[in-house]
Amino acid sequence: SQTIHQWPATLVQPVGSPLSLECTVEGTSNPNLYWYRQAAGRGLQLLFYSVGIGQISSEVPQNLSASRPQDRQFILSSKKLLLSDSGFYLCAWSEKREPYEQYFGPGTRLTVT
């Protein structure tokens, strides 16, 4: 069966510090990968998605970036965090076939102080 891992679970970082969140998927190959952010009481906002190694599509211009160095590894980064970067960050994967349902990792709760 497939599993998705995200770490860390929680993170408190000062404004201006760098960020690196990692996500890995097991039990599947060549998945679609997604990074979302969810602000308190809000819907999920798609940040990045990837259909393959080195292929990243950005949905929202901001100070975040993503990379996919390996088939089942997806990394979210920032060089300098802003207060507005606080939120619940979720990684998800889907197969490359219909219905493309997405399965989520446990999430990282980021607080920028």
Place this chain on the structure above:
Amino acid sequence: GQNIDQPTEMTATEGAIVQINCTYQTSGFNGLFWYQQHAGEAPTFLSYNVLDGLEEKGRFSSFLSRSKGYSYLLLKELQMKDSASYLCAPMDSNYQLIWGAGTKLIIKP
């Protein structure tokens, strides 16, 4: 534009039935998903509809009318553990999910 409309909050009694409605407007349509999200946790997949009609899965059923841009999630025999947010997410022509804020369901004993 793309838009999802769901009630913000609903309250129901343990053992009862509740229907959560969702209307949507998307650029193209490739099915509609329902997810459950407990407070502080990640969403989990509940159901998928791509054709009109009702899909039943245990205590949960989901209905779709593509011509009306309308779906509902029906939860039967409510249990306290069903207290969660329920997210309606249609998939657009680019196979991307469009997310609303969801419906927070409160179950009372």
